[in-house]
Amino acid sequence: MTRYEYDEEASQRFHMDVVYEIDDRPTPVARWLDAMRRLNSINDPLARRILALHRDCGSGSGACDSGLEDEPIARRVGWGCETTSVIAHHFGVDYPEAPPAPD
Numbered sequence: 472m473t474r475y476e477y478d479e480e481a482s483q484r485f486h487m488d489v490v491y492e493i494d495d496r497p498t499p500v501a502r503w504l505d506a507m508r509r510l511n512s513i514n515d516p517l518a519r520r521i522l523a524l525h526r527d528c529g530s531g532s533g534a535c536d537s538g539l540e541d542e543p544i545a546r547r548v549g550w551g552c553e554t555t556s557v558i559a560h561h562f563g564v565d566y567p568e569a570p571p572a573p574d
């Protein structure tokens with residue numbers, strides 16, 4: 472089920488309603504671990520080196536992050552950055568699907 476979170480601070484800052492869509496389906500952490508496991512199956516040495524450089528992307532402190540704020544693993548819903556995503560796609564590695572929403 473999709474949940475929405477009202478960002479009070481941002482709403483005040485931008486003088487408009489800022490609402491985030493929250494994917495609160497279960498096990499984002501398990502999905503992320505699975506994603507990392509899939510990336511680890513890539514044996515290409517260059518790809519592995521590039522992935523190592525981008526390992527922290529999406530966490531808030533990675534090479535591609537603007538250092539805005541920490542993003543806990545539980546809130547990540549995709550590859551940390553475009554570079555990681557491109558490599559994953561090239562090697563046919565999909566980010567694990569979220570479990571279907573219960574309804």
Ligand SMILES: [Zn+2]
Pocket residue numbers: 524525528533534535536551552553554555
């Ligand atoms: Zn990156």
